[in-house]
Amino acid sequence: MGMGKDKNQKFSWKPNKPFSGNKGDFSIDNPFYDRMLSLSKSCRNWQLAFLIMAIFEGATLIGYFYLANKTKLVPYVIEVEKEKGSFYYTGRMDQINYTADDTIIFAMLNDFVIDTRSVSLDKVFTYKKIKREYSFLSSEMKNKMNTDINNLKLEDKFKNKESIDVVITSMLKNSEDIYQVNWTEKTYRNGGLVSIDKKTGNFSVIQQDKMNPEDLKINPLGLIIQDYHITNDLSK
Numbered sequence: 001m002g003m004g005k006d007k008n009q010k011f012s013w014k015p016n017k018p019f020s021g022n023k024g025d026f027s028i029d030n031p032f033y034d035r036m037l038s039l040s041k042s043c044r045n046w047q048l049a050f051l052i053m054a055i056f057e058g059a060t061l062i063g064y065f066y067l068a069n070k071t072k073l074v075p076y077v078i079e080v081e082k083e084k085g086s087f088y089y090t091g092r093m094d095q096i097n098y099t100a101d102d103t104i105i106f107a108m109l110n111d112f113v114i115d116t117r118s119v120s121l122d123k124v125f126t127y128k129k130i131k132r133e134y135s136f137l138s139s140e141m142k143n144k145m146n147t148d149i150n151n152l153k154l155e156d157k158f159k160n161k162e163s164i165d166v167v168i169t170s171m172l173k174n175s176e177d178i179y180q181v182n183w184t185e186k187t188y189r190n191g192g193l194v195s196i197d198k199k200t201g202n203f204s205v206i207q208q209d210k211m212n213p214e215d216l217k218i219n220p221l222g223l224i225i226q227d228y229h230i231t232n233d234l235s236k
Contacts, residue, residue: 100221105205106171108223109181112136113201116145117185119157119164126154135215138226148230162189169198179203182233198233 080087115129130149134142157163165186172180181201187194204227211222 098221100207100223102173104221105179105223108136109171109179109203109205110168112203112225113168113181113183114166116148117164117183117199118166119152119154119162121158121161121163123154123158126158132218135218136223136225138224141225141228144228160189162187162194164188174202177204177206179205199230200233201228201230203228 078087112133115133118126120126134145137145165188167184167186168181169184170182174180179202181203183199183201185197185199187197203225206224206226208222208224211219
C-alpha cells in the first residue's frame with residue numbers, strides 16, 4: 001500500500017532566497033513582477049480611457065452651450081383660407097410687411113382683459129395667465145400693470161376664496177390705434193355672487209418689429225399695448 005497523505009499536513013512555500021527589495025528580485029522570470037506589470041498597464045489604460053471620455057464630454061457640453069446661445073426664434077406667418085381651410089406659407093415675420101388687422105387686435109385685447117382681470121381659485125393658474133399677458137405690454141405699461149395687480153389684492157382673494165368672472169360685452173375701435181373694451185366683472189365668495197361691476201378700458205395698440213426672444217414666443221406679431229386706462233362704467 002502506498003503511503004497516504006497526512007490530513008493534518010499544511011501547505012507551505014518558501015522562496016529560494018529571501019526577498020530583499022533589490023533590483024534582481026524584479027526579474028522578468030518573477031511571476032509577482034509579471035502580475036504587477038499587468039495591473040499597472042491595465043490601470044494606465046483605464047486612466048487613458050477615462051481622460052478621453054472626460055475630454056469628449058467637455059467638448060460636447062461646450063458645443064451644446066455654444067449652439068444654445070446661437071439659437072434664434074424666428075416666427076413665420078401662415079395664412080388660412082376660410083372657405084376651404086387650406087393654409088399657405090407666407091414667409092418669415094421679419095422678411096415680410098405683415099400688418100395685424102382689427103380682428104387680430106380685438107382677439108388679443110379679449111384675452112388680455114380676461115387674463116388680467118379674472119381671478120380663479122387656483123392661485124398658480126391665476127398668476128400664470130397674468131404673467132403671460134406682460135408680453136403684450138410696453139416697459140412703462142408693465143410697471144402700471146404691477147400697480148393694478150397689487151390693487152386687486154389677489155392674496156386676500158385667495159384667502160377668502162373669492163373669484164372674479166369676466167365677460168366681454170362689447171369692443172369698439174375709436175381711432176387709428178385706440179380700442180375700447182367693455183366688460184362685466186362678477187365677484188363670487190364661497191360660490192355665492194357678491195357683486196357685479198361694469199368696466200370700460202381704452203387701449204392704445206401698436207405693432208413693433210423688435211421683440212425680445214421670451215416675449216416673441218407668446219407675441220409673435222409684436223402687438224404692444226403702449227397705454228391703457230380702465231374706469232368704472234356707471235351706465236345701466
